[in-house]
Amino acid sequence: MDLVIRHCRVRGEPGLRDIALADGRIAAVGPALPERAPQELDAAGRLATPPLVNPHVHLDKALLGEVMRPNASQTLEEAIAITWDFKRAYTEDDIVRRAGAVVEMAVAQGTLAIRAFADVDTVGGLVPVRGLVATRTRYRHVVRMQVVAFPQEGILRDPGTERLLREAMTLGADVVGGLPWYEMTDGDAREHIDTVFAIAREHDADIHMLVDDTDDPNSRSLEYLAVKTLREGYAGRVSASHCGALAAYNDVYAGKVIGLVRQAGISIVSNPHISLVLAGRRDREPVRRGITRVKELVRAGVNVASGQDDVNDPYYPFGRASQLEVALFMAHTAHQTYPDEIEAVFDMVTVNAARALRLPGYGLAAGSDGDLLLWDAATVKEALTKQLPPAHVIKGGKTLARTSVRSELFL
Ligand SMILES: [Zn+2]
Known part of the structure; x- marks a missing residue:
């Protein structure tokens, strides 16, 4: 020994x-x-x-909060515009430096596996993917990192992105990302999902989309994602983050969608820090908590995991890459405070997250x-x-x- x-x-x-x-x-x-x-x-x-596992974090944007101009209007729109300014000027070295700082912070706090999202779009091109692939290489002896090629500006909304996504997978991205709800129409959202599956099949890659990240009950892409997953034989290989709209659906429709998600073996990744500050912004009182139906998903037997999402960037001003803190936030946000529920939130940042990432040997x-x-x-x-x-x-x-x-x- x-x-x-x-x-x-x-x-x-x-x-x-x-x-x-x-x-x-x-x-x-x-x-x-x-x-x-x-x-x-x-x-x-x-x-x-x-070890702790972080199934969702944007390492390419991490720590931009240190250098960005103030968000004067305090809106998500301005946060996105601030990010564009940086994306146009990104260098691979800059991304490795910021992402590496967060990886080291995470490791000291017990996170040894990370699914890191890299924006792929016509603003920053493939620089974020190259930066995170280089970060993965630099820290490969320390942390198991999966890089997600993530179309942050949409696929149909940002012509040219489909080709860039294919190139990102060739450059070494592990997982195909998606953002269907951000497209202009429901039809485009479906086409977005179809495109992601086509690329994933070409590379035999898993899929992780950010789905229905809105309080709007009309955002219904999770249902189509679940059905597509079943039809493509991709059960167990797809994760969906956020799914805030699921909380806004009526109970009958929500119950149907949760059943499909369960059947399709989709892991739901809910990130309480970011949902708490970004969702419910247009609500008058009572202001919603902005996270998906965590308790119902857990009870239905869905694999629910939880991630940090953002670390000090235009979307979120705090974040110390502590998955233990994420679990504590989840306990508060999702009313998970009875003994079995406290164990459940710890599962969300350990075994459940490992299952979503399909980590062997965990x-x-x-x-x-x-x-x-x-x-x-x-x-x-x-x-x-x-x-x-x-x-x-x-x-x-x-x-x-x-x-x-x-x-x-x-x-
Ligand atoms: Zn995110």
Whole structure:
């Protein structure tokens, strides 16, 4: 053995467990393991979990908040215009620098897998994809990154994007993105979805679209996406983020769409930080929370995951790449505060997100990757409450990051 961690708590297991790691993988998990290693770590009752996974973040735009001009009108329209100014001037190096800073922030906080969206459009061309592919290469020993070729300005609305999406996949993007609800008409939204599936098929790639990111109940592209997924035999390979309109549908139609989503094995990725500040902006009181029907989706057996989405950019001024914070926001936003619901929000940033990304080897069982976190807490609830980074981040059986926080009181 290379490393044995003694006396951990493991979710769903009574008592304490030891975890033995060899050759970069988990070799055994059990009470009082006989395995020995030159290096042993006493977890002293700390919670051990697999790493956090961020299934949705725009690393190409991250940290633009440091350098952008103020959003004078405080509207989404101006945020988009500010982003255009930067996109026209992007360089690959600039993107690697900003994205890399966020990757390092995320790793220290226990996130070892990231699905990163790169804008693909006629404003910035393929520079964001090249930048994030280079970031993926630079950090490949640390974090599993999937790059999404994301048509931020639409496909039919921005002629030329379809060709750029194909080139982005050839340049090394892993996943085909989509933004169907942003097209001009319902018909165009369907054509957008059809185009994304055609490109995904050409590259045998998974799909991750931003769907119905609006309070408008007339935005109905999730229904067509689910049906298309079933017809194309793509069940289990498609994720849909946001789906805010689902919350605005009447209950009968929403129930039908949730059933289709479940049948199509679509993962729903809900990002509470950003929805809370961007959605419901035109509401008078009561102002809606702007997130999708998380509780109903969970109850229907849909795989629900949760991501950071934005880190200090024209869309969102905060963000510290903490998936533990995302889980806490989700607990508040989606009324997930009973014991099983607290476990469920932690699943959204760990196992469910890993399932959406279809990460092989993820987990804490014998044979899994040797990637795990030791929290300065005995339970998920305590970790969520304390909001401290993991005490140890272990990657391939070796310590990758360590955090200790010490307060001094002079009473
Ligand atoms: Zn997003």
